[in-house]
Amino acid sequence: xxxxxxxxxxxxxxxxxxxxxNVKKGxxxxxxxxxxxxxxxxxxxxxxxxxxxxxxxxxxxxESTRIPPENRNIGxxxxxxxxxxxxTVGENIAFGLKMRKLPTSEVETEVQNIIDSMNISYxxxxxxxxxxxxxxxxxxxxxxLVINPAILLLDEPLSALDPRIRxxxxxxxxxxxxxxxxxxxxxxxxxxxxxxLADRIGVIINGExxxxxxxxxxxxxxxxxxxxxxxxxxxxxxxxxxxxxDGLVLVDIGHYQIRALSNLTEGEVNxxxxxxxxxxxxxxxxxxxxxxxxxxxxxxxxxxxTFRIYMDNGLSALVTKQAIEELGLRIEEKVYASFKATAIHxxxx
Amino acid sequence: MSIASALRAAKRQSLSLIFLVIGAVxxxxxxxxxxxxxxxxxVLEPEGLLEAASDPEVTKSILLTLxxxxxxxxxxxxxxxxxxxxxxxxxxxxxxxxxxxxxVPVIIPHSVAGIALYALFMSRSPVGxxxxxxxxxxxxxxxxxxxxxxxxxxxxxxxxxxxxxxSVNPRLDRVARTLGASQWKAFYRITLPLxxxxxxxxxxxxxxxxxxxxxxxxxxxxYPMIAPILIFYKFTTHGLKAAQPIAVLxxxxxxxxxxxxxxxxxxxxxxx
Numbered sequence: 001x002x003x004x005x006x007x008x009x010x011x012x013x014x015x016x017x018x019x020x021x022n023v024k025k026g027x028x029x030x031x032x033x034x035x036x037x038x039x040x041x042x043x044x045x046x047x048x049x050x051x052x053x054x055x056x057x058x059x060x061x062x063e064s065t066r067i068p069p070e071n072r073n074i075g076x077x078x079x080x081x082x083x084x085x086x087x088t089v090g091e092n093i094a095f096g097l098k099m100r101k102l103p104t105s106e107v108e109t110e111v112q113n114i115i116d117s118m119n120i121s122y123x124x125x126x127x128x129x130x131x132x133x134x135x136x137x138x139x140x141x142x143x144x145l146v147i148n149p150a151i152l153l154l155d156e157p158l159s160a161l162d163p164r165i166r167x168x169x170x171x172x173x174x175x176x177x178x179x180x181x182x183x184x185x186x187x188x189x190x191x192x193x194x195x196x197l198a199d200r201i202g203v204i205i206n207g208e209x210x211x212x213x214x215x216x217x218x219x220x221x222x223x224x225x226x227x228x229x230x231x232x233x234x235x236x237x238x239x240x241x242x243x244x245x246d247g248l249v250l251v252d253i254g255h256y257q258i259r260a261l262s263n264l265t266e267g268e269v270n271x272x273x274x275x276x277x278x279x280x281x282x283x284x285x286x287x288x289x290x291x292x293x294x295x296x297x298x299x300x301x302x303x304x305x306t307f308r309i310y311m312d313n314g315l316s317a318l319v320t321k322q323a324i325e326e327l328g329l330r331i332e333e334k335v336y337a338s339f340k341a342t343a344i345h346x347x348x349x
Numbered sequence: 350m351s352i353a354s355a356l357r358a359a360k361r362q363s364l365s366l367i368f369l370v371i372g373a374v375x376x377x378x379x380x381x382x383x384x385x386x387x388x389x390x391x392v393l394e395p396e397g398l399l400e401a402a403s404d405p406e407v408t409k410s411i412l413l414t415l416x417x418x419x420x421x422x423x424x425x426x427x428x429x430x431x432x433x434x435x436x437x438x439x440x441x442x443x444x445x446x447x448x449x450x451x452x453v454p455v456i457i458p459h460s461v462a463g464i465a466l467y468a469l470f471m472s473r474s475p476v477g478x479x480x481x482x483x484x485x486x487x488x489x490x491x492x493x494x495x496x497x498x499x500x501x502x503x504x505x506x507x508x509x510x511x512x513x514x515x516s517v518n519p520r521l522d523r524v525a526r527t528l529g530a531s532q533w534k535a536f537y538r539i540t541l542p543l544x545x546x547x548x549x550x551x552x553x554x555x556x557x558x559x560x561x562x563x564x565x566x567x568x569x570x571x572y573p574m575i576a577p578i579l580i581f582y583k584f585t586t587h588g589l590k591a592a593q594p595i596a597v598l599x600x601x602x603x604x605x606x607x608x609x610x611x612x613x614x615x616x617x618x619x620x621x
Contacts, residue, residue, distance in 0.1 A: 012440075047527055069526040076527040082520040086542050095538075096528035147528060 001025040001183050002046065002151060007055035009045060016041060016207045019055070023185060023200075028177050030198035031187045032218075034230070038207040039187040040079075043153045046185065047074050060150065070099070072151075075144030075182075079156040081136040083128035089139050090115075090124040096147035114146045118172075134165040138172075145180065154186040158193060170196055191231065195219065203227060220274065221345045228272045235273040235315050238349065241266050248289075248341055256313070258291040260344035268349040277343035278317035280309060282327060285338045292338040297331050300324070311337060383600065390597040394590075401594035407579065411599055414575040415606075417491060418559030421498035425506040425555050430548065433507050434540075437514030455504050463568025466497055470569060493570035498559035506548075506555040513547025514540065549614050553607065560603060 002023040009016045016038050023029040031039050045052055048069035057065045059072060084092050090111055097107040115121045120138050128136060137157060144152060157173070158166045174197060177184055188194055194201050195215050202212040210230075211223050222228040228236055239253040241264060248259045251271060260271065279285070284292045295311035302308075307324055310316045315337045319329070329335065359366060390398050401407045436448065454462060470487035471477050477487055487493035517540050525535040563577040571578065576599045584592035 044523070047523070049523055049526070068531075069523070070529050070531055072527070074527050076524055078520050078524065080518075080520070082518065082524045084521060084525070084539060095525065095530075099525075099529035099534065143524075143528070153527075 001027070001060065002185070003056075003058040003061075004042075004046070005056040005058070007045065007052045007057065009041070009050055009052045009054075011041070014038060014041065014207060016045070016052070019204075019207075019209050021202050021209055021212045023183060025183055026181045028184045028186065028197055028199045030194045030201045031185060031204055032189070032191065032194045032198075032201050033187075033204035034189055037189075037204045039189075039204055040155050042204065043076070043155050043185065043187055046151070047076055047153060048072050073147070073149050075147060075149035075152045077137075077140045077144050077152075077154045077157050079160055081128075081133075081140040081160075083131075083136055083139055083143075085128055087128075088124070089120070089126050089128065089131070092128065092139060093143045093146050096143065100147065110146055114142045118142050133161050134169060137161065137169060141172075141176070145176070145182070149182065152182045152184040154184065156188055157186065159188065159190065173197060191219075203230065205230060220343075222272060223347060225270055225347075228270070232274070233272045234275045235271075235278070237271040237273075237314060239269050239271045239346075241269060241346075249346070251346065256291075256293050258293070258344065259289070259341045260346055261341045262344070262346040264346050264348060269346045270349050272345040272347070273315070273339055273343060275308065275316050275318045277339050278315060279338045280317055280319055280323070280327060280329065280335050281338060282335065284336050289341045290338055291341065291344075292336045294334065294336055297329060297333050297335060300329065300331065309335075311335065313337065386593060387597055387600065390593055394594070397590065397594040398597060401598050407576075407595050407598065410574050410579045410595075411576045411602060413491075413494075413573055414560050414577070414599070415602075417494040417575060418498050418502070418556050418562075420491075420495045421502055421559045422506065422552050422556040424495070424499050425503040426548070426552055429503055429507040430510055433510030434514050434536075436507075437511045438519065451504050451507050453504075454501050459501060459562065459564030460568060462500055463497060463565035466493075466500060466565060467569045470496060487569060489570050489572045491570075491573065494566050494573075494575055497565040497569050498562050501562050501565055502555040502558035505558050506551040509551025509554060510544070510548050513544035513551070516547065517543045546614065553610050553614075557603070557607065560599075 004019050004021055007016060007019040014036075019042060021029075031042060033039050041050070044050060046057060048064075048067060051066055055065075056063060059067075064072065083089075084095065087095070093111050093114060094107050097110055102110070111124075112121070115124060118138050118141065120135065120142060123131065123135060123139060128139065131139065137160075141157075154173075158169055161169060170193065173186075176182075177197075186197060198215050200212065201215055201218045203210045203218060205226065210227050211218060213221075218227075219231050222231055222233060225236060237253050239251040239258075241249050242252050242257065243250045244265050247261065249262050249264060251258050251260055251269060253271060258271070262269075281292075284294070286292065293313050293315065295313035295315065297309055298312050299310040300307055301310075303318065306318045306320055308316055308318055309329060317337060319327075323329070327335070432451075436444065467488070468474065469476055470480075470493060472481060472486065472488045480487065480492070485492050487496060521539050521543070522535045525539045526532070530538060561577065562575075563581065566575055567578055567581075574582065576595065580592050580595050580599070583595060
């Protein structure tokens with residue numbers, strides 16, 4: 001559906017380097033990356049505002065690198081929604097249809113249909129400046145969807161909203177995608193947003209695609225140390241594979257040896273363990289598919305609704321307040337950190 | 350509010366209050382200068398004003414001034430709007446040089462500008478000759494007045510228009526493009542309507558600047574006499590009594606026109 005082939009473009013102070021990925025028809029694809037990673041520029045390049053200095057863009061398997069934006073049939077929603085301030089909500093939504101020279105009566109019906117389906121018909125005659133963030137967002141979506149775009153491009157569509165509305169609009173995006181099946185590329189820096197919505201995720205850091213994969217693989221099997229840091233793996237340990245048996249490898253990480261599930265058979269490795277996959281206990285949890293490492297708590301910090309426990313064995317874990325109370329977790333306390341062999345991801349170093 | 354609390358309030362705001370008093374001097378200076386002249390003319394010598402208003406030489410000269418400046422403003426709009434758009438939306442090598450060149454007429458003395466314009470457009474010059482072959486005469490002609498006014502007033506229009514285009518978020522234009530608008534349609538339907546208020550006030554500024562021009566015009570076209578030159582001529586030949594009525598008449602007409610334009614543009618704005 002959408003293919004970027006080695007797309008490179010240089011701006012005065014930023015460049016996209018060798019961007020390649022492919023979005024399938026009907027897919028909800030999320031471009032995830034930190035601020036200033038070049039995410040918006042990728043969307044704008046797909047939309048046709050920049051002709052890449054190198055590489056190709058294929059839309060619908062058709063070479064489209066030089067097709068002007070108005071002929072690409074793309075719906076675009078910016079982070080600030082970019083509603084036309086000199087038009088009413090109704091006129092904003094009708095704009096794309098008028099540009100397609102639809103007869104007035106048809107424009108009317110189409111506009112009415114979309115605002116009914118998005119429950120915003122009460123906004124029709126209002127001016128954009130009088131709308132709340134959530135309302136503007138819905139109008140911007142309606143304006144982009146009414147033209148029945150082949151591709152919907154969403155640039156941080158939820159990040160300007162307060163958390164409560166964000167949740168409901170996230171569901172709305174899901175619902176729209178389910179009912180309309182529009183191929184969607186959604187750009188965000190918010191990992192929970194990416195997890196909640198994406199069929200697949202492409203991680204972009206500093207103008208480069210680092211990894212394109214399913215959400216599960218992105219978060220549990222990052223392909224590099226940078227990726228692991230970015231997706232919050234936290235526990236990144238250097239080790240060396242010492243033996244291999246029954247599909248499990250034994251990795252020496254200094255004072256301990258741990259069992260991990262991996263395709264690797266030998267050599268120096270980086271060991272990734274997500275903190276939420278570590279269970280803390282007062283007694284050693286023995287099992288062949290589980291590792292249980294002793295350690296002493298060195299630091300406890302609050303992290304949103306959960307607490308982060310740091311141990312002198314180099315690991316950190318996420319636990320609830322309840323768990324802290326039940327286990328009596330305190331600094332200097334001795335604990336066991338347990339994690340399954342399947343919760344470990346190894347990459348070659 | 351008691352006097353004591355008013356004093357306390359005043360003390361908390363002492364900086365702004367003192368600055369207000371100092372700043373008021375400047376405002377008073379402007380008002381006093383104009384009101385003094387207008388008051389003396391209208392109240393003390395109304396017959397002089399009526400006489401000037403019924404003098405065809407005077408009315409013709411004022412109309413010529415308004416008309417020539419209108420032509421200069423229209424030319425500034427036709428040539429300046431595209432320039433302003435490019436400057437607002439694009440970066441290119443030498444852009445700051447272009448911006449400085451636009452501001453040059455504001456900085457150089459207007460008599461100097463007049464001399465320069467005369468040298469370029471006088472009837473003996475190649476440019477003057479070329480234009481006179483198609484019937485456009487600059488030296489002591491309407492078009493001489495227009496080019497002089499254009500030269501000094503164009504920066505006001507271009508700068509206002511550039512600010513106007515800069516105030517429009519380019520993303521609006523981009524969204525319009527994705528919705529199927531060509532570059533031209535997006536400009537016409539989105540960017541232009543959103544910047545129009547700036548363009549309009551820039552045009553009013555340019556027009557006012559053109560009307561007030563004296564130094565540049567007198568060098569290239571002493572005749573036909575625009576109002577500022579007529580006022581100067583009357584003042585030097587017949588004194589204040591002959592010059593002041595024309596000055597008052599010009600200022601009154603200008604005030605009426607500008608107030609009318611401002612109000613109509615505000616009304617326009619509210620209707621949108």
